[in-house]
Amino acid sequence: MAQSPQYKVYYFASAREAANDTTSESFDYPPTCQSGPDGSGLRISVQEVLARCVAKHPGLQAVVDRCMVALNQEYVPQGTGCDQVWVKPNDEVALIPPVSGG
Amino acid sequence: MSAQSDVERLAAENAALQTRIQALTKENSRLKAPQTSPPLPDPSPLTAFTQVESLNNPEIARYSRQLLLPEVGVQGQLSLRNASVLVVGAGGLGSPCILYLAAMGVGKIGVIDHDTVEISNLQRQVIHSESRAGLSKARSARLAVHELNSDCHCIAYDLVFDYTVALSVAAEYDVVVDATDNVPTRYLVNDTCVLLGKPLVSASALKLDGQLTVYNYAGGPCYRCLFPVPPPPETVTNCSDGGVLGVVPGILGTLQALEVVKILTGVKAKEAPTLLLFSAFSSPTFRSIKIRGKQAHCAVCGTQPTITELQDYVAFCGSQPTDGPVHLNLLPAGDRITCADYHTLRQTGQPHLLVDVREPVQYDICRLPGSLHVPWRDFAQRVPDILAAREAVSHQPIYIICRLGNDSQEAVLHLRERGVVDAKDIVGGLLEWHQSVDPTFPAY
Numbered sequence: 001m002a003q004s005p006q007y008k009v010y011y012f013a014s015a016r017e018a019a020n021d022t023t024s025e026s027f028d029y030p031p032t033c034q035s036g037p038d039g040s041g042l043r044i045s046v047q048e049v050l051a052r053c054v055a056k057h058p059g060l061q062a063v064v065d066r067c068m069v070a071l072n073q074e075y076v077p078q079g080t081g082c083d084q085v086w087v088k089p090n091d092e093v094a095l096i097p098p099v100s101g102g
Numbered sequence: 103m104s105a106q107s108d109v110e111r112l113a114a115e116n117a118a119l120q121t122r123i124q125a126l127t128k129e130n131s132r133l134k135a136p137q138t139s140p141p142l143p144d145p146s147p148l149t150a151f152t153q154v155e156s157l158n159n160p161e162i163a164r165y166s167r168q169l170l171l172p173e174v175g176v177q178g179q180l181s182l183r184n185a186s187v188l189v190v191g192a193g194g195l196g197s198p199c200i201l202y203l204a205a206m207g208v209g210k211i212g213v214i215d216h217d218t219v220e221i222s223n224l225q226r227q228v229i230h231s232e233s234r235a236g237l238s239k240a241r242s243a244r245l246a247v248h249e250l251n252s253d254c255h256c257i258a259y260d261l262v263f264d265y266t267v268a269l270s271v272a273a274e275y276d277v278v279v280d281a282t283d284n285v286p287t288r289y290l291v292n293d294t295c296v297l298l299g300k301p302l303v304s305a306s307a308l309k310l311d312g313q314l315t316v317y318n319y320a321g322g323p324c325y326r327c328l329f330p331v332p333p334p335p336e337t338v339t340n341c342s343d344g345g346v347l348g349v350v351p352g353i354l355g356t357l358q359a360l361e362v363v364k365i366l367t368g369v370k371a372k373e374a375p376t377l378l379l380f381s382a383f384s385s386p387t388f389r390s391i392k393i394r395g396k397q398a399h400c401a402v403c404g405t406q407p408t409i410t411e412l413q414d415y416v417a418f419c420g421s422q423p424t425d426g427p428v429h430l431n432l433l434p435a436g437d438r439i440t441c442a443d444y445h446t447l448r449q450t451g452q453p454h455l456l457v458d459v460r461e462p463v464q465y466d467i468c469r470l471p472g473s474l475h476v477p478w479r480d481f482a483q484r485v486p487d488i489l490a491a492r493e494a495v496s497h498q499p500i501y502i503i504c505r506l507g508n509d510s511q512e513a514v515l516h517l518r519e520r521g522v523v524d525a526k527d528i529v530g531g532l533l534e535w536h537q538s539v540d541p542t543f544p545a546y
């Protein structure tokens with residue numbers, strides 16, 4: 001049987017610690033997830049991806065709003081429009097909080 | 103010869119010798135006297151920095167390995183020679199960056215840092231040395247630069263880079279390197295560069311992670327475009343709390359020197375802006391994230407900026423412009439005990455339970471005998487263990503200790519919420535124990 005479609009989340013720096021020292025993990029799509037209206041296949045918004053990360057690791061709550069988010073190594077602006085950026089199977093989302101030490 | 107003339111001759115000789123003795127005594131005491139102000143290097147060079155139209159023969163010989171690279175060549179080397187770079191922070195990032203900029207032949211380097219060299223800096227701040235402990239980092243860096251390349255025009259600013267000096271200092275330079283160690287100064291350096299129109303080569307490093315980006319350059323974003331809101335202070339870890347592997351800032355600072363070269367030689371303007379992520383113990387070690395151009399709604403570099411002058415960055419970030427330890431005061435004095443009083447309590451053998459809430463790596467470094475180890479991150483789940491251990495000492499009071507006396511207060515508050523009222527925290531933690539009770543106890 002083929003593996004169910006998944007997307008992957010990477011946690012960097014303090015986000016990794018807030019996610020219980022997880023470097024990366026794969027998520028299944030929630031059963032409510034629909035294919036896009038254009039038939040583009042299974043998809044979930046970046047906003048919902050972040051919400052599911054926080055649900056799994058409550059420690060991320062304090063960090064996630066201030067993180068830079070990248071989808072497939074490309075910056076995604078948080079806030080407006082974030083619910084219209086889609087994460088497809090095998091896509092990679094990265095949570096990148098600022099590091100300030102030096 | 104008469105006895106009379108002998109006496110006169112001896113008296114004259116005696117007088118001459120006495121004068122000589124006096125002179126030698128004076129000279130001796132002058133040489134032996136402690137020097138009240140040891141001679142320090144002149145903080146600013148004697149001659150002004152001037153640009154040149156061609157390289158001289160010593161420069162051609164010195165930089166031949168770079169001149170041989172088509173990507174650098176005479177024009178590129180001349181660009182470095184005529185450029186000025188301000189490095190904000192002479193710490194873990196600044197150390198290799200300053201050294202390489204000086205080595206590669208950047209004409210003028212400004213170094214601004216208000217800190218002094220400490221021995222615990224040396225595992226990563228390789229521009230400094232044991233012999234310069236206690237000296238200002240800016241001056242120590244300047245000494246190192248001049249030892250390496252006496253042609254480099256290096257200016258040491260033994261100052262805090264704050265809003266009162268930021269614009270006037272940075273205005274003197276072509277490129278600014280952010281090698282600072284704290285959040286407020288990162289926003290300050292960013293806004294300064296946006297207001298002055300200077301490219302900003304920014305990096306950061308902590309534990310095993312680092313980031314590198316060039317901001318405010320060739321239509322790329324500024325720091326606020328990517329991180330418009332500062333992280334909550336309680337989520338920000340500094341090197342003195344979280345630790346840092348020495349070579350990690352070394353790698354990032356070295357890459358900053360590379361980015362400066364790419365800006366000065368014009369290569370960088372052709373590249374799309376990226377954020378480079380470094381994770382020392384992950385695979386892959388480097389990742390590059392494509393970032394967008396400047397954000398139209400950015401508060402400082404956007405189309406309608408709300409920030410048009412430097413502001414209060416300490417208030418904006420809710421944290422201090424240092425990476426030093428924070429001392430919280432969460433408990434009334436009656437719920438706390440000083441190290442001296444706790445020492446007396448131990449010496450008189452009063453039964454009690456001592457709980458150490460530090461991370462396991464810290465507990466491995468040193469601990470007080472007889473302590474129960476419950477790391478703060480597991481504390482909530484392990485309260486039953488603490489209560490069971492307390493029963494073993496017939497329900498005696500609980501004292502909680504950590505490194506600095508912050509987590510210990512949080513732990514006391516947590517126990518209060520769980521109905522345990524006879525717990526106290528030890529003020530100042532094990533660092534204070536080292537300072538006021540037992541100097542042989544390790545400090546870290």
